[in-house]
Amino acid sequence: MIINVFGSTISGLVTAGCLAETGNEVKLIGQIPNEIAEPGLRKLLQKQINNQHLTVGDNHYPNADFHIFAYGDGDCSLALQMAQQLAKNKTDNNCLLIRSNFSIDIAREIIAAAEMPIIINPDFAAEGNAIQGFQRPDRIIIGAQDNAAITKFRRLIAPFNRNRDTIIQMQPESAILTKYATNVLIATRISLMNELALVAEQMHADIEEVRQGLGSDHRIGFAYLYPGAGFGGAYLERDLHRVQELIDQTGSQENLLRSVHNINEQQKELLFRKLWKHYHCDLQNKKIAIWGISYKPNTNSIDGAPSLVMINALLHQGCELQLFDPKLDDNFHQWMDRHLSKAQQERIHICETMYDALIDSDALCVLTEWKSFWSPNFTSIKELMAQPVILDGRNLYDRSWLLDNGFSYYGVGR
Template sequence: MKITIIGTGYVGLVTGACLAELGNDVFCLDLDEKKVALLNAGGIPIHEPGLEEVVARNREAGRLTFSTDVEAAAHHGVLQFIAVGTPPDEDGSADLQYVLAAARGIGKHMNEFKVIVDKSTVPVGTAEKVRAAIQAELDLRSTYATFAVASNPEFLKEGAAVEDFMRPDRIVIGVDSTPEGERARDLLRSLYAPFNRNRERTYWMDVRSAEFTKYAANAMLATRISFMNELANLADKVGVDIEAVRRGVGSDPRIGYSFLYAGCGYGGSCFPKDVQALERTARGYGQELLILRAVEAVNDRQKSVLGNKVAQRFGADLAGRHFAVWGLAFKPNTDDMREASARVLLRDLLERGATVAVYDPVAMTEAERVLQLDLTAEQLARVRFATSPHDALSEADALVIVTEWKAFRSPNFERIKAQLKQPVIFDGRNLFEPSTMAELGVEYHGIGRSVLTHA
């Protein structure tokens, strides 16, 4: 099947590469000439495990093409996937300028039936706006061509996006109950047939419900994280081990264990902006989503927990103090620094006068870029980008762990103790057991794991 993907970010590039892997003829459009040149030269613009190999294999096989040619893209696929960014606007709503620009690009050049599939995360009602934008362009050209607009939201986790796409737990598709919508249903059913051979994974619904489902899913997951983080902060005060609580609560099949881990806050490109966008949609209809407002407030506060713990231990004035920071990306297996908790921590430490040495397995280049935006020149001068985890530890007063990379889970604690000025670890992801740290002679500060101090 001929498919066009508009946008080569996380969603677009993974979607295009994986659909090509299934044997489809995929044309990926992006207006960023440097990105397209990089992709055509065999590189990829993001870190995503397994993606580079899939892209290379399908480029070489001729099933995956990258171009800036809008007209060629519009003519190529009967299925036109819009997978461009929807960043938050100033008021928290999703900015649809790139989605609507993509729609207009299709409308300017299409001459036959097309199915426009909104793959980007978009608010309820976006399909109607996309439909209107395309029809306006057809009217300007006095061209008659039928089309359908469908919603097929993505449920990909950064760091596991290829696996998630190739082995989906569900496929959500929204289509209209019109003749064009039925044609869209048939085409999308055929496209996703390989994923439904063992069991039916596709959930069919109307377009608006599909758009809403994506936001509802992310809002629920964000709520679970913030709920557990708020309980963890109380656990620290009353002498409770939040890990024991998590196991006890998660054993209830109505609740389960997923997304109940306490930590230093969620980040990335999805949860923060999607919670804001859903809140903004509700306000547009005169409704306040009080739970989601609390979820966002708790998460904003949680990102300062590590900095506050450091200040409680070493004092509010950290001038003359030096800290090692392990982990900069918002989660493992990605170099994505969007809304990363490490950015808040570093600002906190530097504003208090400290110096820091930072290390991340893959996000160092991206971290240098975003920290130049976050920090003053004077603050940036107090940041050293280390070459390894142990290089970061040299002469540090304490180690602060922000991202739960596998490489950090089983470190050489004797070496850590030897390199630090004093054996103090602040663990923002609860990687280690407090009792084990006590036996090793390490002063350990987790999130909601201060039970030993109350024994």
């Protein structure tokens, strides 16, 4: 098939690469960024360009079987303008496939403007695992009512739907709400575990043992059952607000989702409060090592990352910071330029290795569960640090072993 993909988001790049790999003629309307943190994505795109299944440019194929919208949240106006432009030059062959996670109001405007068959196909793949999420999806949600468009979509997606039929068809509005609700349930689950972690500390219980007990119940399972330093990323927070607005419109006075948001914001300050208490409310001139700046592993995204809250709090207490993250890039430097003074930036030192960040440090804060952090050399850690204090925001380490070996250890709910 002939495919246009609009948008240089991770979703757009993955969609273009995966569809090109199965033999479609794909045009990416946008550009391939210089820096791509998504594992395997640059290699996939380059291979399809070399195979001449994928081209990149500004002009789209007018006679495409599918126009695929994979715009980011900030490109709503551009998406609406493009829908209007496509409508003026539409052919009987065209179908608009929307993978962007627009608000319901924007989605309705685009649907009305496009004047062609529409399929809402939300992208559920997680950053850091986006290619596998596209190629081996748990389910493929489509919101559509045009039977011919649905049949054509099934042909397009058939290479990724071979093991069993994962396509679930519903109304367009239901598909949009399914995406919202998925993120809201994940966020709620994480915040609930973080609240239970506070209870565990008060009761002198271990939340890791509680997690094992909960996850073993088939009604609950283990997914997103890890307490920590708070969730980040743009999408969970965005969809919390969207669904709360929709709930408010029903006249409901309940505030469950506001509580989920507030719990998460408080959780991002948890390790700072533990460190502040450890040093008797005086962090002036302390050197603090931070492992992990991105909001989760295998991405360079720092949107809503707990690390940013921690960095701000420590700088305001007069600390020197020594940072390491495997994917640290211009995103973080741009954040510093927007949010920190020159004097504050001078107290941040970005290190080449995770162990360089530890030199003469008074504490180590682990904020992202990169695999390279899971089994470090604790002998080297203790030798490098001025004070062997570990604040484990992801509960990666054996608390009892560290305490027995001379470390001060603070986890979440332990």
